[in-house]
Amino acid sequence: MAAVFPAWIMITILVLEAAVVMGDFPATLKLERSIPLASHELELSRLRERDRLRHGRLLQSSGGVVDFPVQGTYDPFLVGLYYTKLQLGSPPRDFFVQIDTGSDVLWIGCNSCNGCPESSGLQIQLNLYDPGSSSTASSVLCSDQRCSAGIQSSDSGCSGQSNQCSYTFQYGDGSGTSGYYVADLLHFNTILEGSMTTNSTAPIMFGCSVLQTGDLTKSDRAVDGIFGFGQQSLSVISQLSSQGITPRVFSHCLKGNNGGGGILVFGEILEPNMVYTPLVPSQPHYNLDLRSISVGGQVLSIDQSVFSTSSNQGTIVDSGTTLAYLADEAYDAFVSAITNIVSQTVRPVLSKGNQCYLITSSVTDIFPQVSLNFAGGASMILNPQDYLVQQNSIGGAAVWCIGFQKNQGQGITILGDLVLKDKIVVYDLVNQRIGWTNYDCSMSVNVSANVNTGRSEIINAGQMSNDGSSQDELRSMVALLIHIFVLAGLLFS
Numbered sequence: 276m277a278a279v280f281p282a283w284i285m286i287t288i289l290v291l292e293a294a295v296v297m298g299d300f301p302a303t304l305k306l307e308r309s310i311p312l313a314s315h316e317l318e319l320s321r322l323r324e325r326d327r328l329r330h331g332r333l334l335q336s337s338g339g340v341v342d343f344p345v346q347g348t349y350d351p352f353l354v355g356l357y358y359t360k361l362q363l364g365s366p367p368r369d370f371f372v373q374i375d376t377g378s379d380v381l382w383i384g385c386n387s388c389n390g391c392p393e394s395s396g397l398q399i400q401l402n403l404y405d406p407g408s409s410s411t412a413s414s415v416l417c418s419d420q421r422c423s424a425g426i427q428s429s430d431s432g433c434s435g436q437s438n439q440c441s442y443t444f445q446y447g448d449g450s451g452t453s454g455y456y457v458a459d460l461l462h463f464n465t466i467l468e469g470s471m472t473t474n475s476t477a478p479i480m481f482g483c484s485v486l487q488t489g490d491l492t493k494s495d496r497a498v499d500g501i502f503g504f505g506q507q508s509l510s511v512i513s514q515l516s517s518q519g520i521t522p523r524v525f526s527h528c529l530k531g532n533n534g535g536g537g538i539l540v541f542g543e544i545l546e547p548n549m550v551y552t553p554l555v556p557s558q559p560h561y562n563l564d565l566r567s568i569s570v571g572g573q574v575l576s577i578d579q580s581v582f583s584t585s586s587n588q589g590t591i592v593d594s595g596t597t598l599a600y601l602a603d604e605a606y607d608a609f610v611s612a613i614t615n616i617v618s619q620t621v622r623p624v625l626s627k628g629n630q631c632y633l634i635t636s637s638v639t640d641i642f643p644q645v646s647l648n649f650a651g652g653a654s655m656i657l658n659p660q661d662y663l664v665q666q667n668s669i670g671g672a673a674v675w676c677i678g679f680q681k682n683q684g685q686g687i688t689i690l691g692d693l694v695l696k697d698k699i700v701v702y703d704l705v706n707q708r709i710g711w712t713n714y715d716c717s718m719s720v721n722v723s724a725n726v727n728t729g730r731s732e733i734i735n736a737g738q739m740s741n742d743g744s745s746q747d748e749l750r751s752m753v754a755l756l757i758h759i760f761v762l763a764g765l766l767f768s
Contacts, residue, residue: 341521341541362462364409372502379505382482390487392497415440415456428507450489523704528716531696537716543723551710552649555584564650565590570612571643588686596691606681631676
């Protein structure tokens, strides 16, 4: 027995390690796009319309890595949408919410809601939150410090009659929601040091929607609410970070092929080739200081003031936008520079107001690289597939169109999935910066889970499928089983 005992210890350790690999963690969220980015079935006008609705949703105005499962649909006729499932209340109930980097607040449709959709084209079960059925729910009054903080960022208001902290969000597409704030428990899994996981809860403040109007009432892409990923005090990221539960940083890597998908982690993805640029301070969104644009190595003659940040202009990073949008005064110079370079090789054509090209060979052999140059010397290099969208074919020639759209009459530049795909993008709110690097988003990533301690606890995170399995996990499990059998054979022989 003395000789056998160490062998069983070894085997047990390996089995436990396998259990860790096969569990519901690390904090890797599998993303699925509702629209394949370069879908041949959708016209640019339809994509622009979907983005217009999305842009209407851009509101005017430590302890570990938290893991939320992310779901979606590949249906190309739905608006591009990432959503996750949250558990709220006691007993916990499931709610599907859109992941939105363009707003701050988490809000859920409530049982007294007027205009909340009852079914969803996403084939998910919609639920209404009922604070009366949760034993841990409580009202948030006007005197609450969190309500006062929300008033400063226009995320909350106060009703003199009920003394209840409330909100009204009006979106640019004409839709809107209003309601009141509640506090209740959020249930989640947290990855701690050593890649150990624990089921956790934390009290958070979120919106209870009693009225939805406009596009929010439609059922084709309906979810239970919106999960704001902004950096103001009422965002869930800020709330969990202030409690020492999660790092104040999140990252994503969006796959650029027609299948969509990708990785979303509440933590910092670590890659050696990351470049960072500072966030523009005191802005409600993720604004960057874009200095210039280069096409084929030549800087375009665009006045730098076109990209300066103010209340009605600037450059915003928004992973919820399918295409990309250039400020009105920069668009023509951008398109002209590309057309001048390729006009001897391809046939430029206009298709429904969009600059397109008839191409009989590979776009990578013809079209130039584009560089978006930001403050601090950080450049985002765009290959042709990062600024072109394939439409269809005419007479054996492929039709590729400029995917960047003109933000007519506006000074806002929006960097959407067209340029963000196939890149790791890190939103580091602690150091007020955003970083990126080109990456194959079908591969696993390393994530820092200990930003508050000054040490980097590295977790290898692959893409988890909805049932918790993946090819990476299968390979890891097989490798571990081989080690077990080999070790057992050596020790028992």
